[in-house]
Amino acid sequence: MADVELVKKAVSGNDEAFLSLLLIYKEDLFRTALAYLKNEEDALEAVQEVTFRAYEKIHTLRKPEYVKTWLIRIMMNYCRDLLRKQKQFVSNEAALTQYEISDDYTFLQVEEALDTLTGQQRELVYMKYLHDIKIKDIAELTATPESTIKTRLYKALSVLKLFFEEKGGSGHV
Structure with missing residues (x-):
């Protein structure tokens, strides 16, 4: 679990803290994307997109202790939306x-x-x-x-x- 102080720094706009958070949770994000998209290339692209979305919205995170859950939720929503658009089934x-x-x-x-x-x-x-x-x-x-x-x-x-x-x-x- 990420240090709450690190999360608070990221929420307040510290780019290095945000990068550290993403390094902590990148594997969790990738596994989630892979579970949904069933394709390594699409999963890597999803991690990139979710990183961008999380960076834009990190200031909206209300409870720092739930940062992992928050990131995973963004990934799940992104993957569901992508699958809905592509109607992709493997x-x-x-x-x-x-x-x-x-x-x-x-x-x-x-x-x-x-x-x-x-x-x-x-x-x-x-x-x-x-x-x-x-x-x-x-x-x-x-x-x-x-x-x-x-x-x-x-x-x-x-x-x-x-x-x-x-x-x-x-x-x-």
């Missing part, structure tokens, strides 16, 4: 070729399982399990009660469990 075969996965189809099974979730459920799973953001922080970020976030996550995990049970897995999610 088939499982394209993903297989792109990542050169040979005998291990786990990645594809997880992607297929995540595709069974609604957009909202997928975002919650990404925030909670890919980025390890606390439920309390997700609730505050989305202006949703914690109990609602817990319920939605429970439902999402139930959908994933059912998917894997139907595929013949052990059902452990």
Whole structure:
């Protein structure tokens, strides 16, 4: 987690502090973009665009302790907008070729399982399990009660469990 003082400096206009923040969170941003866009080139471009957007809006960050969540949210919104505009969907075969996965189809099974979730459920799973953001922080970020976030996550995990049970897995999610 970034030092709150560093975030405060960035919010007040310190370019070096902002650059330091981006260096801390660039991998998280890239993983989020890759999870949505399924393409390394597009993900790198998304990181560039989100860096620009965050730089323009850093002064609007109200709570420095939520800088990671704030950046991830910008990335998720950007990726959703981009996908909506492009109507871009990657088939499982394209993903297989792109990542050169040979005998291990786990990645594809997880992607297929995540595709069974609604957009909202997928975002919650990404925030909670890919980025390890606390439920309390997700609730505050989305202006949703914690109990609602817990319920939605429970439902999402139930959908994933059912998917894997139907595929013949052990059902452990």
